[in-house]
Amino acid sequence: MALFNHVLAPGRIGTLELPNRVIMAPMGTEMGTHDGLFTEQEIAYYTERARGGTGLVMTGISAVSQDYEVINPGLCRVDTDASLPGLTALAESIHAVGGLVSLQLTAGLGRNLNVIDPDRAPISASDNPHYADPSVVCRPLEVAEIQVLVRRFGEAAARAAAAGIDAIDIHGHTGYLIDQFMSACWNRRTDLYGGSVENRCRFAVEIIAAVRAAAPGLPISFRLSVNHRFPGGRTTEDGQAIAVVLAAAGLDLIIADDGSYEAMDYVFPPYYLGDACMVPAARALKDVVDIPVMAVGNLTPENAEAALLAGDADFAGIGRGLIADPEWAGKLAGGRRDDIRPCIRCNSLCVGNAFFALPLGCAVNPQVGFERERRIDPAPAAKRVVIIGGGPGGLEAARVAGLRGHTVELYEADTQLGGVLWPAATPDFKKELRAMIGWWERQLAKLPVTLHLGHPISADSAELDGADEIVVATGSLPLLPPIDGIDGPNVIDVLEFHRGAPVGPRVVIAGGGLSGCDAALELAGQGHEVTIVELADELARDMIIINRITLLRQLAEGGVRILTGHTVTAIDIDGVTVSGADGADDVARVDADTVVAAFGVRPNTALTLALAGRANVHPLGDCVSPAKVGDAVNAAFMVALAL
Structure with missing residues (x-):
């Protein structure tokens, strides 16, 4: 049986002793009240992960201010004393099961704000276009307003300390407001908060100092996007330079990831990105800082152990894996690795729900968000x-x-x-x-x-x-539509392909839904010449956008030819005849040795x-x-x- 000695070894973050190196990465739950307060539902969700043996449970974002931006309903706020009862209940509940909890604090979303208030412009470091609606231009924060937000961080940290919270995480990644200040692509200021790396990091450094002063003794972590993964965004070298400044400001832990809204699939990595897809980001920071670094991104027990063994990271950040199985760490400690329920990285009910402001769910764990209500108790009578x-x-x-x-x-x-x-x-x-x-x-x-x-x-x-x-x-x-030649010897169903049916060098995938696109990606990776024919005007239209970003990029990289807005009208031994939206005047031939039918199911x-x-x-x-x-x-x- 494999051992996980490094993952299960005790760890230290500042003054805080952790029983193991497993940290629940911060993820939003959308379980708060409309006013942004912690609910019993959300507390039960976090408590179950602590009960399962997680070394440190980190919450999703909690807003420190409503001064210049209003947090979305369902997300949490700690900007008033009204948050204290919920914070205290959260800390007490997690402590009661022997766990530790870190509160993630955010300055806001800035140019990434989901809902634009028509009465006031979104804020940012500079006059940046809003991400979702570039016709809306953000208002640069004034220096006095920056100082208000810094003060709000201190006030929020003081509330956390009073409530018994064990640590503070600062939400500095993914192109949100703090990241907009740190990034040359979004920060064009000419005052003390712009220009050099040190000046661009000044907002973050002042926040770290305010948290330290208001909550002395509480460890402070910071989540940093090492590489933005889009042209013109932050490079790994840029991320390393920022990390050096932040570490010197007194951080106890840096959480290393990649991505931005411009490369959102790295923010919520789908299965297409494979295992441990952001461990290189952690390795890059380990090369330049001397404080602990946490890796995240599609970590399994095996590659988490490998990353810690290699010295690429000091802690393993498990996000969706702990949604799927709250006992992820406890099962490892108990020698029950095979009993850990896999996260299938589908993003459908976790990230997918968040995109529609719905409470967190899970495709493989239906008890998520219903830890109290959906208990599996013995039936009144056996049947x-x-x-x-x-x-x-x-x-x-x-x-x-x-x-x-x-x-x-x-x-x-x-x-x-x-x-x-x-x-x-x-x-x-x-x-x-x-x-x-x-x-x-x-x-x-x-x-x-x-x-x-x-x-x-x-x-x-x-x-x-x-x-x-x-x-x-x-x-x-x-589902097999009545197409001439659909029963030909060169036609196989998509499941027959997956079961090992032979496929020729040139393949047409008839149907551009998820099953057809995944088959095309697999075939292209095997060296086949692949064409997808899809009636709709886009591929995988019912797929969550996060996953679709990676899928389309990898199809393009694999050289897959895509014919959207086309219908397969006939199949013969040499390929298919397709027609486009223009009917009889838009007919073409696609040569193929094999046609894979992926028209869907009934x-x-x-x-x-x-x-x-x-x-x-x-x-x-x-x-x-x-x-x-x-x-x-x-x-x-x-x-x-x-x-």
Whole structure:
């Protein structure tokens, strides 16, 4: 069994002793009140991560001021004494389970502000265009206003200390207001807060000093985007120079990441970016500062251990991994690495919810945000539950039903569990998605759940006799439109490709949804000449924008030809005929050795319809309406919780 001695070793940040090197990276929850105060829901969420063994839990952003910018509803505020009861409750709750908590403080979003107040311009270091609406020009903060914000940081830190908070983190990355001051691309000032690196960092340095004076003894960390990852933005060398100034100002820890709104996929790295994608940022800072550095970005236990062993970082920042499994650290410490529920890096219900100002959720952990309400308690009476389908919905339903004490029989027609996950997750960038199948298998092996593989079920199957509850999770079927040649020998379904069907050198992907685009990316990486034909005017239009940014960039880098606004009208042995929006005058040929059909899926409703009228039948997942993995998992959890 692998050891994680470096991840589990005690650590120190300033005066604070941590039991291990696992720190929950700051992430917004959107669980605050409309006025920005901590709620019981949010406190329960953070407490569960502390209870799970996390060395230090960091909160999402809390605004220190409403003087020049109003924080979005759902995000937290600590600019008045009204925040003290919630802060105190948070600290007491986390301390009660043996944890430690750091409060992240923000000066605001500046040019990245989500909602523009029509009565006052957004603020920034200089007269920058607003990120989302460049027609709106930001108002440069005046020196007196900068000093007000510095003072507000001190006031907020004093409240945190009075409430029993253990540490303070300063939100200085991703192109938010403090970052706008530190960055030459956004700071064109000619006063003491502009020009040289030292002057551009002056706002941040004064904030550090104000926090130190107001909360003496509390460790201070700072989150820094080492490389902005866009042309004209901060380079790694720029980031190193800034880090040196910040470290000299008295920081106890720097959190190193990359990205900006202009390169937002690095802010919330999707599965396309692979493991440990920002460890080089931490390494760059380790080369120039002598204070501890924390790495973040798609860290698994293995590559977190490797980064600490190599000296690339001193602490492992786990964000979405701790959303997926609050016991991430505790399971490592208990020798249960295989029981850690993988984060599949889909961004759908964590980042995706935040983009719509919805409370945090998770595709693989339906208890996120409902730590009090969705407890898995024993059922009042044990039942015999039959589950038909071993995809994500069926597996999650079996897990929760088994945990509640029901006797579960799961029947899967295929010889392999996972449903479409098993073939669809063949690319290396989706390995965490495939790992979920193994995780479910290991959990079910400990429960009163019997798996029957290669065992199809029909409405009159004897296996259904005597079942108290029947869960139907039969998934979906490929959608094949009536196109001439669709049944030709050179046409394969996208899942057949993932299952290993041979593919020629030139490939047309018919359909530019997520499955088609991922197949194109995989094929291009294998050296195939790939063309995607998509009816809509853009690819993967239902995909979360964060993931889509990386996908489109990597498709372009892979040389994938994209024909949006086109329809496949015929297929023959030499390729496809496509027509564009102009109809008969816009017809073209695309030569191909293989055509991969990725037109989407339709619900597999046959069994549900055949069981119509029978009591206690619960259809869920794609057999009801094709959707994302997270939708099936969350629906399955709720069905099983109600059995």
